[in-house]
Amino acid sequence: MPELLTVNGLEKNFKGLKAVNGFSAKLSENQIYGLIGTNGAGKTTVINMLSGVLKPSAGSVFFRGIEITGERPDKIAKLGILRTYQNLRLFKKVSVLQNVMIGAQIDKSYSNIEAILGMTRFRQEERKLEEKALNMLELMGIEDYAKERADSLPYGAQRKLEIARILAASPKLLLLDEPAAGLNPQESLELVQRLKKIREEFELAILLIEHDMKVVMSLCEYIYAMAAGQIIAEGEPKVIREDPKVIEAYLGRAKKDA
Ligand SMILES: Nc1ncnc2c1ncn2[C@@H]1O[C@H](COP(=O)(O)OP(=O)(O)OP(=O)(O)O)[C@@H](O)[C@H]1O
Ligand SMILES: [Mg+2]
Structure with missing residues (x-):
């Protein structure tokens, strides 16, 4: 599968806080990727860096072999990397x-x-x-x-x-920040179907941040799981679902929230 996006050791520091502390990924054309993790894990910050909204503190990003690290959002968009925002804009x-x-x-x-x-x-x-x-x-x-x-x-x-x-x-890569947030289960299911169809029709890749595990597991072929700025696990849905670190991160949060 031809490589679309290569991310090496991406980091973002906010005044002493390492919001992202070494994010690496390889995305192929025509695939759907999930980016999961508890609140504050650094997911949106990753998308902000990939889309040029934030300049990385360290690391590099290549799109179809061209380095785009720290480029402006409009230039990145013109290349075909388009994003949505967690809060609608x-x-x-x-x-x-x-x-x-x-x-x-x-x-x-x-x-x-x-x-x-x-x-x-x-x-x-x-x-x-x-x-x-x-x-x-x-x-x-x-x-x-x-x-x-x-x-x-x-x-x-x-x-x-x-x-x-x-x-x-005309995107080549969609970066979607919680597209199903606030949707009811029926709407979420419909969104999954539409995104599958869109991927087929446009032959594009999607990286989506999502808290709804039903959406993530039914849509994504490969998942990156983050906690505290780092990737704690990556792989196919069935691997992620059973990963002890992922389970702990989510159960840990459930306990804290309870
Ligand atoms: N512009 C900023 N300035 C300072 N700190 C920031 C900034 N943006 C994010 N952070 C901090 O970086 C960390 C990661 O935030 P980020 O928004 O990437 O998390 P997230 O995984 O998207 O979380 P959520 O699931 O709640 O959307 C958090 O501790 C957040 O408070
Ligand atoms: Mg976020």
Whole structure:
């Protein structure tokens, strides 16, 4: 399987706190990876570094053999690494369709984005873009909301919109930060089915952070488990499920929460 992303010894220090302390991974094309771990393990910080939102304190990242360590988020996005956020970041006051059209413009200048939101000069390009955006909405099953304002959507549909938006940017690798957070079991199951279909259709790779073990175990082919900034176990779902360190990390938390 051709290699897509190589991560070597990634570290992030926040004033004395080693939030990530040596994260290494090899991701292949067309595979779905899980990143699990208890609260504060460093999962979001890893995605922040892979997407360029945070500069690593140490380590390196290569995308299809090109070093992207510490590059700006827009440059990384242009290469095809697109992410969602743990807390939704939609353009609340514009329509669902426009949100996706803006997502598709990741490699264009800001003036094009302004064009989408008002001017009529770019009609033809706009129509093509609109068609693509509608396709993405259909893939996520939220096409009926196309004309609604993004913030008027039910929460589950907003989470789907976030994914539709980054799909429009022709990603090679999706980094999803808790895409099923706040979804009910039925919505989570539906999301799993849609992500499987999307992977097949676009032949892309996905790395997703997720607390819902049903989602992780049914979707991911390979899982990285983190605790206190480090990888404590990695492997196929069945291996991870039985790993003593993983069980301890989760049971430890359950005891503390009880
Ligand atoms: N910008 C920041 N400045 C200082 N500390 C931070 C910053 N971002 C994260 N941290 C700390 O780094 C550690 C890892 O945080 P991170 O958000 O990566 O965890 P996580 O695994 O995503 O947790 P959760 O499951 O709760 O989302 C935590 O202790 C957090 O408080
Ligand atoms: Mg997080």
